[in-house]
Amino acid sequence: MCIREPGRLKDRIIELSDVIGATRTDWSAFSERGGKIIWLQGNDDPSVSPLGNAKLFESVVARMGADKVKNFMRFYLVPGLAHGGGRFSPTWDNLAALDNWVEHGLPPSNPVVVDATKSSTKGRSRPLCEYPSWPKYKGDGDVASASSFNCAND
Template identity: 35%
Template sequence: MRRDHAPVGGRSGCSPGDVVVTCHACSDLQQLGRKNNSPGAVQPSLPSFPATCSTDRPQPVALVTISRALSAFARAGGKLLRWHGQADQLVPTQGTVDYRERVNRVSGGNRRVDDFYRLFLLPGVAHCGGGPGPQPTGELDALVNWVEKGQAPATLATSSADGSVTRNACRYPQVARFTGHGDPKAAANYRCVPA
């Protein structure tokens, strides 16, 4: 799996195993390669941007542009794993859900989209982590297993900071429901069910 390249706009020659980094505004994408210079950090190269990213001012990326990019990405065998904290104080969760629903509509429905794009909603998790809910753990491992071993994640492991609460976040549109038996703090006592 190549971790040094983040295809954007479907114009960069997506290859199987490429990693897609999603951001909320074009300016975030333009700055991404310049922000993290720490040793060992993944340094994505962003060789091309959609026309909507041609200015320095933040702009939402049009669904048409993204759906074309995702179609090319999917045809190339790419995989996208995305999570969103439902206590996000900056980016409303419903915007992410709405985006996924629109991608479903233009890309053949939830089952077809699930072949390349998995979304996980995390109750109690704030913007990019934090908050009272269990935080994602091992999301990169889940992506690597999907890309390299063909094991698509049905759930995403989460845990509280002290490890006392564990949950398996279910892939959208499913939700985790307590079985009614056992410790409600243990992931083993929850099942994924339709929302």
């Protein structure tokens, strides 16, 4: 296997990595400015590891504390969502949810998302479950309806 060196771009890559801070675990400055994040990550994403993002989220919580993080961030792992599509493509009024949180202090509370895939499952709904919980079928009811699922931790 050949690993390529960035050559003349190495210093710029390091500089931009520090500016972007994609793996930074202290988001205090962002939070203190009133920033809010609704972060969805697909479990079927072949481009960005859901486990890597879950680990980053856990590192932010470990560094800042769960209560502080809860004030500015919600993280959801979405079964079936890939990178811009997949077997489940959630749609919901996420901008309204973010606006309500920023403008009125009302964070998202148990949002329901609707599948927008171009398949026979289009229109099915699921609860959006805060990490580490996930949508678990109750055992009865319409499998296409969010009301037949609970957010589970087991």
